[in-house]
Amino acid sequence: MKSVPRILVTGGAGFIGSHYVRTLLGPPGPGHAHAQTQAQVTVLDRLTYAGNPANLDPVRDRPGFLFVHGDIRDADLVDKLVSEHDEIVHFAAESHVDRSILGAAEFVRTNVLGTQTLLDAALRNRISTFVHISTDEVYGSIEEGSWTEDAPVRPNSPYAASKASADLIALAYHRTHGLDVRVTRCSNNYGPHQFPEKVIPLFITRLLEGGRVPLYGDGSHVRDWLHVDDHVRGVELVRTRGRAGEIYHIGGGTELSNRELTSALLDACGAHWSRVDHVEDRKGHDRRYSVDWTKIREELGYRPGKDFATGLAETVAWYRENRSWWQPLLGRAAL
Structure with missing residues (x-):
């Protein structure tokens, strides 16, 4: 009989990590769209400004769930926890580009x-499997076409450079030591429980509060949008069926300019373009990201299941109905 995997999830109180944990342990239904997995899950999270224990409330009483408040840089704590687990899914990261530019x-x-x-x-x-969660931002900017997994990393922001460095170190542990490391690089995520410093929840919460929203530069920067539900499904495919030493792209299949995204958000929130402030462009702002996810589709059967129009409408509805979750966070979201 196959044993139940013991999975250590770092950063599991954040937006994507908590969605992954809720997906593994929570019942099917809204916010838990996939069948739960038989697993013991420990979340290690430092609970920085973007970590929210409330994100884990739906699964806090599930059998096999444990939360540990701690830092992934604490070698003694990490060693103890890792010794009690079979696999690691590593989401923990500082991830806001603007904050990385400031420091x-x-x-x-x-x-x-x-x-x-x-x-x-x-x-x-x-450890039998180490899944390292990364980002398409490690590649820099691409004018046309899409990056494949063998493209060189050319990060432009300090955030992207730190993630590229982590990717290379993780892959080096596979090549040097034979550690089963699997790297995922995703496009821009959106969905419920996202901290309101990122563009979609920032715009939604400000518009719902009657405020104004910023549009960088000429608004022509292009991103591929991926619902968090599809992202964590892709991560789980990589954890359970991926190959050691490989990189897998997880894309959403919806490329929009920031101006197009702004228009969609204004419409969804019943607001007008008069609420938009055109602001100076971000330093080193990449013009376009686009990942080719043929590999994960052909090897693991991944396809995004949430169309953007539906996902955005559901996301706006969630923020509209859960003001008690995000209103206390607004002060922490300000740079």
């Missing part, structure tokens, strides 16, 4: 040194 030190400490601390513990304790 890169915390991004290097958490994203690079924290990842290295986890990898060392995984190696010592012979």
Whole structure:
């Protein structure tokens, strides 16, 4: 009889990590769209400004769930936890580009040194699988076409550079030590429970409050949008069926310019373009991201299941109905 996997999820109180945990352990239904997995799950999270324990309330009483408040850079704590688990799914990261521009030190400490601390513990304790969650931003900008997994990394922001560094270290542990490392690189995520510093929840919460929203530069920057539900489904495919030492792109299939996204958000919130402030462009702002997800489709059967119009409408409805979740966070979201 196959044993129940013991999975350590870092950053599991954040937006994507908590959705992954709720998907593994929660009942099917809204916010838990996939059948639950038989697993023991421990969440390790430092609960920085973007971590929210309330994100885990739906599964807090599930059998096999444990929450540990701690830092992935704490080598003794990490070693103890890793020794009690079979697999690691590593979401923990500082992830806001604007904050990395203002100060890169915390991004290097958490994203690079924290990842290295986890990898060392995984190696010592012979972890069977280490899934490292990364981003399409490691590639820099692409004018046309889409990156494949063998494209070189050319990050432009301190955030993206810290993630690219972590990716390379993780893959080096596979090549040097034979550790089963699998890297995922996703496009821009959206959905419920996203901290209101990122563009979609930032716009929704400000518009619902009667406020104004910023549009960088000429608004022609292009991103591919991926619902968090599809993202965590892709991560689970990589964890259960992916190959050691491989990179897998997880895309959403909806490319929009920031101006097109703004228009969609204004419509969804019943607001007018008069509520938009055109602001100076971000330093080093990449013009376009686009990942080719042929590999994960052909190898693992991944396809995004949430069309953007439906996903955005559901996301706006969630924020409209859950003001008690996001209103206390607004002060922490301000740079």
